[in-house]
Amino acid sequence: MQVKGNLQLMKEINTAMIMNLLHREGKITRAELTKMTKLSATTVSVLIEELIAKNFVEEIGEKITPGAGRRAISLQINKDGGYVIGISLGNNSLICAVMNLHGECVTEYKTKIAIGNDSLAERINSALKACMDQVENLNVDLILGIGISTPGIIDEQEETVLYSSLLKLNNFNLRKQIGAFFPNIPIKIVNDSNAAAFAEHYFGAAKSKSSLIYLTINEGIGSGIILGSDIHSGYKGGAGEIGHIPVDLNGELCTCGQQGCVETVLTSPYVLMKCRRLAEEMKLSVPQTIEEIIARYENGEAWLDPVFDQILNVVRLMLASMINFISPEIVIVEGWLNKSEKLTDKLRAALEAFPFPFPFSGDRIQPATFGEKGALYGSATLMLQKIFSASVLK
Numbered sequence: 001m002q003v004k005g006n007l008q009l010m011k012e013i014n015t016a017m018i019m020n021l022l023h024r025e026g027k028i029t030r031a032e033l034t035k036m037t038k039l040s041a042t043t044v045s046v047l048i049e050e051l052i053a054k055n056f057v058e059e060i061g062e063k064i065t066p067g068a069g070r071r072a073i074s075l076q077i078n079k080d081g082g083y084v085i086g087i088s089l090g091n092n093s094l095i096c097a098v099m100n101l102h103g104e105c106v107t108e109y110k111t112k113i114a115i116g117n118d119s120l121a122e123r124i125n126s127a128l129k130a131c132m133d134q135v136e137n138l139n140v141d142l143i144l145g146i147g148i149s150t151p152g153i154i155d156e157q158e159e160t161v162l163y164s165s166l167l168k169l170n171n172f173n174l175r176k177q178i179g180a181f182f183p184n185i186p187i188k189i190v191n192d193s194n195a196a197a198f199a200e201h202y203f204g205a206a207k208s209k210s211s212l213i214y215l216t217i218n219e220g221i222g223s224g225i226i227l228g229s230d231i232h233s234g235y236k237g238g239a240g241e242i243g244h245i246p247v248d249l250n251g252e253l254c255t256c257g258q259q260g261c262v263e264t265v266l267t268s269p270y271v272l273m274k275c276r277r278l279a280e281e282m283k284l285s286v287p288q289t290i291e292e293i294i295a296r297y298e299n300g301e302a303w304l305d306p307v308f309d310q311i312l313n314v315v316r317l318m319l320a321s322m323i324n325f326i327s328p329e330i331v332i333v334e335g336w337l338n339k340s341e342k343l344t345d346k347l348r349a350a351l352e353a354f355p356f357p358f359p360f361s362g363d364r365i366q367p368a369t370f371g372e373k374g375a376l377y378g379s380a381t382l383m384l385q386k387i388f389s390a391s392v393l394k
Contacts, residue, residue: 014039015047019388022057022077029072048075055081056101077101082144084387085131086380087124088192089113089150090372091166091219094123096131098138099380101387103203107134115168121177128181145186147383148174149195149375151220154237159189162237165255166220188383192216193240194231195382196374197224200332202381204369209329213322214368217266217315217335225326242322243267247314265314268336275307294340308343316350319365323356334368 017037022028028036034044051057058078079100088095090113097108109131114123132138152164159175161167174189190198197214206212206226214224223240225232232239243263244256251260252270264270268290275293279286282303287293297304319331337343348362370377 011047014043015051016388018044018047019051019056019077020385022075023384023388027060027074027076029074031072033075057081079104082387083135083138083142084144084380084383085128085146086376086383087127087146087148088195088373088376088379089120089124089148089167090192090375091151094127095373095376096127097376097380098131098135101144101384103377103381103384107131109134113167117169117172120167120169120172124174124177125181128178140182140185143182143185144387145188145383146178146182147188147190147195147379147381147386149190149192149379151192151222153241154189154191154233156189156233156237159187161189186383186386188379188386190231190379190382191222191224191233191237191240192375193222193224194233195224195376195378196334196368196370197226197332197378198231198382199370199374199378200368201226201229202378204374205332205366206330211326211328212330212332213319213326213328214332214334214374215315215319215322216368217268217333217337218372219268221263221267223322226328227326242318245318247317248310262314262318266311271307271311271336275304278303278307290336291339294336298340298342308340311337312343312346312350315347316354319347319351320354320356323351323360329364331365332368333365334371334374338367 034041059073060076079102081101084099086097094113095110098106114120151166153162155162161169161172200206210229212226216222221243244261246258246260248260252264254261254264272290276286351360352362
């Protein structure tokens with residue numbers, strides 16, 4: 001029995017290795033799989049035939065190669081062999097998407113976010129139903145997994161949001177909430193910044209990088225860390241929670257009760273509030289949106305310089321600290337800062353001038369590829385990886 005069990009385990013591991021390579025490479029031949037996996041040609045052939053029979057893999061024709069001789073047949077994951085659902089819980093909206101096995105979006109549904117355990121549970125279930133109804137002939141049997149990204153502290157093993165100040169969640173068990181509608185479907189829950197960081201690592205601006213810092217600054221602030229090509233969540237999922245570090249002892253009162261937290265300097269609601277108050281004091285036209293503030297800063301309105309100088313200094317020190325601690329290959333920034341070319345140019349120059357152990361190249365800081373949808377794509381991609389672990393391919 002032990003030998004049989006070991007053989008089955010090895011088969012699952014080998015199948016997972018093949019599926020992950022197909023997922024990562026896109027198109028690949030049996031011979032290339034044999035070389036990359038170091039499995040025997042016979043083992044690769046047998047496993048591929050089983051995956052083709054189960055509709056997870058398909059042959060897509062001969063690969064063009066130089067020279068004479070029989071040309072190899074390319075393989076790829078059958079994009080219609082099943083679907084995953086990605087769910088992104090944001091500060092203002094909930095986005096739900098059905099994606100095929102190539103990670104391509106089939107349909108998307110967006111609605112307003114709900115606050116609190118019970119209200120959010122109802123909103124998630126109604127969004128799932130509405131999203132699936134948009135795909136003709138989509139039944140539950142074709143859904144292979146659900147990936148969910150959310151702000152807050154996550155217990156991924158228990159599939160629970162331990163705490164989210166933005167969404168007012170406490171011990172919110174997503175498996176329990178979704179299980180009533182999808183009782184046997186795997187779920188992957190991940191912090192939104194970590195999910196977005198993984199999307200950038202997997203097929204975004206940091207695709208060739210094994211380590212990165214992802215910083216998002218919008219209505220809230222967060223960061224995700226990739227080390228050794230894996231998400232670094234830290235003890236109890238607390239890594240990257242940087243929003244409530246005090247940086248201005250005379251600053252605004254933060255929602256956490258402290259004064260002058262990073263969030264009160266960098267997030268768009270606080271920046272808008274500060275600039276509106278300053279404009280009123282100076283008898284200037286009062287800005288109505290963060291976009292208007294950025295436009296007026298870009299146009300050289302000097303009264304905004306002290307506000308943006310403080311923003312620049314806090315981002316510079318925050319990123320410099322993270323870079324010195326982790327030394328990532330690349331830093332990805334997402335959020336309202338990217339809308340100001342003047343501010344981003346100054347940030348690159350400030351980091352290049354910072355006394356790091358070795359010079360910081362400006363091209364190590366890049367804007368996010370996917371914007372607000374990074375967490376959605378990241379959670380779906382992480383779910384695909386979980387699917388390709390072979391446990392649901394048996």
